[in-house]
Amino acid sequence: MTPKEIHFLMSPRGQKLLDKTHQEKDLAKRIRILRKEISSDYAALVSRQVHLQGKAQRKFTRAREMLFDSEGLEQASAEVVSLHVGERYQEYTSVVDLTCGMGGDALGLAQAQSLAVMDIMLSKVMLCQHNLSVYGKNALCLVSDATLWFPRGAQAYFMDPARRIQGKRVKRLEDSVPSIATLQRVLKESPNVGVKVSPALDYEKLDLDCEIEVISVGGECREIMLWFGDLATTKRRATLLPQKASLSSENFSTLPQEKISSFLYQVEKAALRAKLLDVLASNFELASIDPTLGYLTGEKVVSSPWLTPYRVCHVMPFSEKKVRQELRKREAGKLSVKSKGFVREPLWWEKRLQVPGKNSCTLFLFRVSGSPLAVFTQPVSQELS
Numbered sequence: 434m435t436p437k438e439i440h441f442l443m444s445p446r447g448q449k450l451l452d453k454t455h456q457e458k459d460l461a462k463r464i465r466i467l468r469k470e471i472s473s474d475y476a477a478l479v480s481r482q483v484h485l486q487g488k489a490q491r492k493f494t495r496a497r498e499m500l501f502d503s504e505g506l507e508q509a510s511a512e513v514v515s516l517h518v519g520e521r522y523q524e525y526t527s528v529v530d531l532t533c534g535m536g537g538d539a540l541g542l543a544q545a546q547s548l549a550v551m552d553i554m555l556s557k558v559m560l561c562q563h564n565l566s567v568y569g570k571n572a573l574c575l576v577s578d579a580t581l582w583f584p585r586g587a588q589a590y591f592m593d594p595a596r597r598i599q600g601k602r603v604k605r606l607e608d609s610v611p612s613i614a615t616l617q618r619v620l621k622e623s624p625n626v627g628v629k630v631s632p633a634l635d636y637e638k639l640d641l642d643c644e645i646e647v648i649s650v651g652g653e654c655r656e657i658m659l660w661f662g663d664l665a666t667t668k669r670r671a672t673l674l675p676q677k678a679s680l681s682s683e684n685f686s687t688l689p690q691e692k693i694s695s696f697l698y699q700v701e702k703a704a705l706r707a708k709l710l711d712v713l714a715s716n717f718e719l720a721s722i723d724p725t726l727g728y729l730t731g732e733k734v735v736s737s738p739w740l741t742p743y744r745v746c747h748v749m750p751f752s753e754k755k756v757r758q759e760l761r762k763r764e765a766g767k768l769s770v771k772s773k774g775f776v777r778e779p780l781w782w783e784k785r786l787q788v789p790g791k792n793s794c795t796l797f798l799f800r801v802s803g804s805p806l807a808v809f810t811q812p813v814s815q816e817l818s
């Protein structure tokens with residue numbers, strides 16, 4: 434979107450047309466209504482904006498009043514993440530968002546006492562300024578290439594480098610724009626820096642002294658934050674949103690155990706991604722069956738947002754024939770399979786192991802110390818209902 438187009442959408446006339454267009458759901462009718470008032474290019478612009486505002490409702494509570502371009506919306510942090518990330522900046526008197534985009538993160542960073550936002554593209558800064566104002570926030574707005582210039586002397590900085598270069602997704606910090614070289618320059622300015630990186634980043638290869646926070650929304654790992662200086666609170670952390678459950682890598686010891694006890698626990702992905710399985714095991718007095726597996730086991734039922742418990746009914750070495758016999762014996766016609774370390778996908782096994790019967794069973798197929806195992810279970814929630 435060009436600055437001229439954004440100006441138009443922000444103007445009283447543009448806003449009125451957006452309101453009017455929202456009321457008409459049919460795309461062809463929308464364009465017809467708009468064409469009576471504006472040129473075809475601007476009619477398409479307004480119609481596209483209405484579409485983006487609808488799409489953005491998954492990320493922002495006030496999407497209907499905000500303005501987006503499709504790339505900016507795709508790259509934007511959702512409000513729930515941005516507010517969480519921004520909390521760490523609350524105490525700082527001056528914060529700079531070096532790559533503000535349309536302002537997803539800036540919404541949360543505006544919890545700081547004063548905020549400056551910056552982007553290499555004027556259009557992004559305009560969108561960011563408008564979107565902040567929708568939430569009653571404001572910031573000093575700047576357009577600059579962060580590799581060449583950024584405001585000095587701030588207490589803390591935030592960076593969310595672009596991870597899509599010429600349409601291709603990049604995973605390595607070195608390949609994102611601005612890159613790690615800019616981060617090193619920012620760190621010289623202030624040690625307090627937060628950097629948002631790809632959730633697929635292989636963070637163990639990073640040679641950086643920082644906290645790694647894996648943030649998951651609705652069970653999916655969405656972001657990894659690298660926290661430097663006073664913004665860091667631990668070495669590794671996993672956070673579940675919107676519950677705000679947080680797990681950190683301090684004070685734990687491991688209890689490895691191969692035997693599967695009365696309950697098997699499936700662990701939230703964010704905790705696994707942050708390599709905090711041992712912390713959960715220690716906090717809840719559970720045992721990890723095999724560190725590579727990501728399951729815990731114990732004799733008691735534990736209630737935690739990090740753990741989904743299953744009551745173990747039977748454990749046996751895996752043999753397709755014997756597993757089917759056991760399922761038949763249990764009349765487990767409603768089968769759900771969860772597998773790890775098996776070539777075939779769970780769905781393939783569900784079809785393959787179909788037996789008649791009215792009972793349900795969650796079957797875990799995995800390998801412990803290399804040996805394939807079948808664990809027949811019942812979800813605890815199902816037992817209680």
Ligand SMILES: C[S@@+](CC[C@H](N)C(=O)[O-])C[C@H]1O[C@@H](n2cnc3c(N)ncnc32)[C@H](O)[C@@H]1O
Pocket residue numbers: 505508509510531532533534535536537538539551552553554557577578579580593594595596610611
């Ligand atoms: C991933 S997006 C930021 C998204 C933003 N945090 C949000 O939640 O809406 C990255 C942004 O970095 C900007 N950018 C890329 N290279 C830049 C540079 N050298 N200096 C400043 N900004 C840059 C892009 O224009 C893009 O808007």
